[in-house]
Amino acid sequence: MKSDIQHSGTVHLPWWTWVVPFIVLHLGSQVAIMTRYDQGVADYYLPTAISIVLVNIWGPWRTIPAVYINATLSTYLWEVDNVLLWPVYAFPETLMVTLSWYWFSHRLKGKFWLPNIRHLLLFLVFGISLPVFIEIGLLEALQVYFGHHEPSQALPYFTRNILSEFIANFGLTLPVLTFLTPVLQRHGLLYKRLPDRVPMARPTGRQVVEVCVVLAVMTVLTFLIPFNRFWFIYGLFSLYIALRHGFGGAVITNFFIFLITYIIPALVEGSASESMDVIYIFLGTTLLFIFAAITGRVISDLRITEQQLSFQNAQLELANKELDRFVYSVSHDLSAPLKSILGLVAVNRLAASPTEAKEAVNKIETSVVRLESLIREILDFSANKRQELSVEPICLKHLCAEILEGLAFMDGYENVRIHVDTEGVNEIHNDRTRLKLILSNLLANAILFQKKTPGHEPYVRIKARRENEFVLISVEDNGEGIKPGLQGKIFNMFYRGTITSKGSGLGLYIAREAAEKISSRIFVESEYGKGSVFTLAVRNLDR
Numbered sequence: 001m002k003s004d005i006q007h008s009g010t011v012h013l014p015w016w017t018w019v020v021p022f023i024v025l026h027l028g029s030q031v032a033i034m035t036r037y038d039q040g041v042a043d044y045y046l047p048t049a050i051s052i053v054l055v056n057i058w059g060p061w062r063t064i065p066a067v068y069i070n071a072t073l074s075t076y077l078w079e080v081d082n083v084l085l086w087p088v089y090a091f092p093e094t095l096m097v098t099l100s101w102y103w104f105s106h107r108l109k110g111k112f113w114l115p116n117i118r119h120l121l122l123f124l125v126f127g128i129s130l131p132v133f134i135e136i137g138l139l140e141a142l143q144v145y146f147g148h149h150e151p152s153q154a155l156p157y158f159t160r161n162i163l164s165e166f167i168a169n170f171g172l173t174l175p176v177l178t179f180l181t182p183v184l185q186r187h188g189l190l191y192k193r194l195p196d197r198v199p200m201a202r203p204t205g206r207q208v209v210e211v212c213v214v215l216a217v218m219t220v221l222t223f224l225i226p227f228n229r230f231w232f233i234y235g236l237f238s239l240y241i242a243l244r245h246g247f248g249g250a251v252i253t254n255f256f257i258f259l260i261t262y263i264i265p266a267l268v269e270g271s272a273s274e275s276m277d278v279i280y281i282f283l284g285t286t287l288l289f290i291f292a293a294i295t296g297r298v299i300s301d302l303r304i305t306e307q308q309l310s311f312q313n314a315q316l317e318l319a320n321k322e323l324d325r326f327v328y329s330v331s332h333d334l335s336a337p338l339k340s341i342l343g344l345v346a347v348n349r350l351a352a353s354p355t356e357a358k359e360a361v362n363k364i365e366t367s368v369v370r371l372e373s374l375i376r377e378i379l380d381f382s383a384n385k386r387q388e389l390s391v392e393p394i395c396l397k398h399l400c401a402e403i404l405e406g407l408a409f410m411d412g413y414e415n416v417r418i419h420v421d422t423e424g425v426n427e428i429h430n431d432r433t434r435l436k437l438i439l440s441n442l443l444a445n446a447i448l449f450q451k452k453t454p455g456h457e458p459y460v461r462i463k464a465r466r467e468n469e470f471v472l473i474s475v476e477d478n479g480e481g482i483k484p485g486l487q488g489k490i491f492n493m494f495y496r497g498t499i500t501s502k503g504s505g506l507g508l509y510i511a512r513e514a515a516e517k518i519s520s521r522i523f524v525e526s527e528y529g530k531g532s533v534f535t536l537a538v539r540n541l542d543r
Contacts, residue, residue, distance in 0.1 A: 011193055013058065021054050021066035029074040036078065045165055047071065048135070049172040051097040052127065056112035056177060057184055059191035060101050068094040080148070089142060096135035100127050113181035113198050114174070114247075116304075120297045124290065128169045136161045156279070163282035170289050171258030174251040207245055214241055215256050222260055231281055234260070235288030242296035246303060250296025254289050387433065389517065391541045394432050396422045396464055396473070403440050410447050417459040425464040425471050429540045434514040438522070439473065441507040442534045446477035471538045478531040487526060 028046035036042040047070060055063040071090035080089060104110040104127035111119045112127075140158045143149040149157060182200040184190050203211075214237050221233065234257045242250035400420050407413060428435070443460065450458040461476040482490060491512045508522075515522050519539055526532035 011188060011191055013062075013189065013191055017058050017189070017191075018062055021051075021058070021063055022070060024050050024054070025066055025070040026074070029070060029077060033077045042164075044168045046168055046172070047074075048093060048096055048132070048165060049169045051093075052100050052169060052173050053176050053180075055097055055101040056105055057181070057190055060098070062191070064094060064098055064101075067097050085146060089139070092135045092139040092142070095138070096131040099131040099134065103127070103130065112177050114178055114297070115198070116301050117294065117297045120247075120294065124170070128166060128173070132162060132165050132169065136165060160279050160282065163279060163286050166286055167258060167282060167289065170286070170293070171254055174293060175255040178248065178251055203245070203248065207249070211241060211245065211249055211252060214253065218256065218260070231284055232288070235284070235292065238288060238292035239295060242292045243299060245296075246300035247293070247296040248300070250292045254292055257285070257289070389431050389541070390433065391429055392432055394428045394430060394435060396425050396428055396471075399432070399436060400439065400462055403436060403443055406440070407444055407447060410444065412450060412458075413447055415458055416447055416450060417457065418462070419459065420462045422462070422464040422473075425466060425473075428471055428538060430520075430538055431518050431541070434518050435538065438511045438514050438520075438536060439475070441511040442475040442522075442536070445507060446475050446479065446532075446534075450477065450479040469539055471540070472535055473538060474533055474535045476531065476533045481528040481530050481532055482524070482526040483528045487524060490524070491522070 025047050028050045032042050032045045032047065035044040047067070051063055051067045054066075068090050071093045072086045075086040075089045078089075080086065104123055105112060108122055108126060110122045110127065112123070114120045114123060136158055140149065140154050140161070143157070144151055144154050179200075181190070182198040185194060185198050218234055218237055221230075225233070238250060238253040238257060241253045397420070400422060404418060404420075443462070446460045450456075456478075459478055462473070463476070464471060464473045466472075491508045512522055515536065519541065521537045523535045523537070524532060525535075
């Protein structure tokens with residue numbers, strides 16, 4: 001039995017998640033060195049983007065040491081001959097990744113799969129921008145201090161590196177985190193369990209075709225027009241996709257543009273020394289990336305809100321219909337015993353003998369008991385709807401004893417042999433009031449619907465056992481059972497099998513509603529004429 005609800009907590013990841021960061025970071029360094037335009041600097045430094053992804057999905061302990069080791073050993077690729085300086089030059093990159101994780105994920109509790117505009121903006125500012133600013137500033141200061149860059153070069157290098165690294169981080173991390181997170185969550189490969197299930201974006205065939213056509217057009221334009229003069233056209237395509245298909249389409253398009261920017265050094269090879277031209281291109285591309293991503297996120301958020309409103313309207317309409325039915329059924333069920341009581345009072349006044357008067361009073365008592373039972377169930381229904389969840393440790397054995405003590409005055413209780421076996425379950429963390437309400441209804445029905453045939457020996461068995469994250473509590477009886485055609489209806493409000501059925505028809509409905517409130521479910525197995533087994537699957541809830 002599986003649940004759709006996951007609770008936060010650390011996950012035991014496989015051993016290879018300690019090794020993979022070293023491999024992918026090394027590959028990222030090899031790609032980055034291909035875009036190097038001077039000693040110690042490159043237009044596309046991928047290891048930081050890869051590190052931001054890894055630190056969010058696999059945590060800081062697997063990622064940060066790998067970042068520092070890789071950065072230290074890769075420093076020779078940037079023509080830094082002094083081995084003693086390698087650990088020093090590795091520090092800014094490691095600090096950047098640490099700050100990104102600490103500010104965004106740890107302190108601000110940012111959701112790295114970016115489910116709404118708030119988390120996107122937090123990621124943009126605290127996950128990328130500020131850490132990159134600090135990293136590049138510190139790195140350029142080291143370059144100048146150790147004589148690898150002239151002071152006059154510091155500002156152009158600083159500006160160009162910030163923009164290029166932002167593009168690499170923003171262009172790569174957004175699509176990877178957005179689309180990879182639900183896949184890793186489904187396979188249990190995130191270092192922490194997420195409190196919610198991350199939805200997987202599933203585009204329609206028409207959307208896929210439209211996005212592919214736009215990407216194909218951009219690819220053709222790459223060979224027809226000079227990128228350094230008409231780079232803004234790509235932003236228009238990205239904005240179009242963002243408006244049409246929201247956040248998912250926007251990050252895919254931005255990622256494609258990011259891939260195209262890998263060939264910028266080749267496209268602007270003649271102006272590589274003209275750093276301001278490259279800076280203008282990076283600045284424009286950066287703004288387009290941000291604008292398209294934010295636009296797409298807002299569009300997606302609006303669509304999600306619209307879907308939620310439609311769902312809530314449907315739920316409200318259903319609740320209104322349910323309320324109408326509830327009022328009608330309650331008014332009918334309340335009026336019937338009241339009319340019976342009034343009639344019996346009149347009969348009692350005209351009774352010719354004490355025997356007739358006593359019989360009328362007994363019938364009045366029966367109607368009053370029925371009326372009191374209905375009012376109690378209505379109060380239970382109301383309390384279950386209104387009360388907040390209150391989780392506490394519950395001793396199941398003591399709870400069952402308390403419930404049975406309260407049912408001891410039911411008609412026929414003394415004839416039922418009751419057996420309780422909860423030794424396998426000592427304690428449950430859940431809402432005691434609702435759990436008691438559910439089990440009370442199940443036990444009351446098991447006692448109420450026993451067969452009255454001569455020689456029948458009625459019994460009720462209560463068993464509890466653990467199965468994975470659930471506690472399964474079963475209530476078994478050998479009573480009347482339920483006809484196959486009725487088993488799907490017994491949890492409906494005010495449903496009665498026949499006109500003469502006992503009870504109000506609210507008990508099982510309330511039990512099911514209460515079970516949903518405590519993230520549990522009720523199952524029924526029944527054979528007509530032989531008995532029923534109702535099983536409650538309860539989970540331990542965090543306080």
